[in-house]
Amino acid sequence: MAVRPGGPLGGDFSAGTLRILPLLVAVVVYGLLFGTLAAQKGLSPLETALMSAIVFAGASQFVAVEIWTSPPAVVLLGATALMVNLRHVLMGAALAPFLKGWSRGQVYGGLFFMADENWAFALQRSAKTPLTPGYYFGLALPLYAGWIACTTLGAIFGGFLQDPARYGLDFAFTAVFLTLLTGLWKGRRSFLPWGAAALAAVAGHLFLPGVWYIALGGLAGALVGALATPLPKPQEQADAA
Amino acid sequence: MQLDPLVFTAIAAMAVATYATRFFGYWLVRRTTVSGRLAGALEAVPGAVLTAIIAPMAFATGVAESGAALLTVLLASRLSLIPAVAGGCLAVVGLRLLLG
Numbered sequence: 001m002a003v004r005p006g007g008p009l010g011g012d013f014s015a016g017t018l019r020i021l022p023l024l025v026a027v028v029v030y031g032l033l034f035g036t037l038a039a040q041k042g043l044s045p046l047e048t049a050l051m052s053a054i055v056f057a058g059a060s061q062f063v064a065v066e067i068w069t070s071p072p073a074v075v076l077l078g079a080t081a082l083m084v085n086l087r088h089v090l091m092g093a094a095l096a097p098f099l100k101g102w103s104r105g106q107v108y109g110g111l112f113f114m115a116d117e118n119w120a121f122a123l124q125r126s127a128k129t130p131l132t133p134g135y136y137f138g139l140a141l142p143l144y145a146g147w148i149a150c151t152t153l154g155a156i157f158g159g160f161l162q163d164p165a166r167y168g169l170d171f172a173f174t175a176v177f178l179t180l181l182t183g184l185w186k187g188r189r190s191f192l193p194w195g196a197a198a199l200a201a202v203a204g205h206l207f208l209p210g211v212w213y214i215a216l217g218g219l220a221g222a223l224v225g226a227l228a229t230p231l232p233k234p235q236e237q238a239d240a241a
Numbered sequence: 242m243q244l245d246p247l248v249f250t251a252i253a254a255m256a257v258a259t260y261a262t263r264f265f266g267y268w269l270v271r272r273t274t275v276s277g278r279l280a281g282a283l284e285a286v287p288g289a290v291l292t293a294i295i296a297p298m299a300f301a302t303g304v305a306e307s308g309a310a311l312l313t314v315l316l317a318s319r320l321s322l323i324p325a326v327a328g329g330c331l332a333v334v335g336l337r338l339l340l341g
Contacts, residue, residue, distance in 0.1 A: 221289020
């Protein structure tokens with residue numbers, strides 16, 4: 001959808017909002033599902049809303065609820081959120097050159113709202129025209145508000161659901177993550193690190209307590225990802241291959 | 242409506258960790274360039290973590306779960322999130338019934 005800034009809905013904020021609007025359909029479903037699963041793990045609607053409001057990162061929230069225990073393992077949850085969201089480091093690095101001219105508050109605030117969807121649209125925009133804070137926040141704020149609203153609704157109504165395994169909901173996390181993984185797949189570049197992660201995780205699941213298998217699998221994948229990357233210097237490239 | 246102090250602490254820890262990842266790339270690129278093996282490691286981590294989470298369920302729980310996982314991937318590669326997740330959940334219910 002092409003939106004002309006000078007049109008009847010002129011202004012960069014409206015242009016950003018119109019761009020992100022079709023994606024809100026996915027946010028509704030994804031958010032309701034997350035809220036339902038959070039409620040099943042015993043999180044209250046207020047706690048679910050708080051997590052959506054101050055974490056605002058779908059994949060890591062699903063992971064957190066999946067490994068949620070009562071009482072929660074604070075260090076493990078923080079460390080897992082850090083690992084799941086490491087892609088933000090690369091996303092922020094890609095976005096940084098286009099934030100020139102933004103005030104410090106706009107940059108630090110804008111980075112808080114950086115999610116896959118609005119990041120992709122922001123980069124797409126900046127290829128054609130300078131990225132204004134108005135356009136960026138026009139993308140980000142509807143996504144943010146929609147995510148909080150739908151996850152909270154899911155938590156309110158999901159708490160009433162009895163015996164989630166009857167509907168296969170105990171498999172829902174796995175299905176969501178498999179869907180995310182299908183989108184992240186980059187062929188051979190993904191195969192080795194993900195294979196190492198799967199092997200380490202299955203082994204860790206057998207021999208380690210709790211959910212430490214996730215950290216083990218993540219570390220194995222990072223190590224293989226690093227080793228599978230050829231070094232830039234020509235004389236070392238032969239060794240790395 | 243309740244807010245447990247330890248739950249609040251856990252959510253706050255997640256929030257701090259997540260904001261750190263959002264800020265760090267911007268901070269880093271203004272000082273140095275992320276490349277080579279560090280970039281390779283960072284790029285591999287999200288997929289590796291997601292794989293690690295699903296691996297015991299997808300590969301080491303049972304035939305029903307592995308079959309449903311395979312079907313979910315097939316659906317996800319052709320359709321969107323909603324039919325893929327719904328199909329996966331239905332498949333696991335059906336396969337568990339069939340396989341006892």
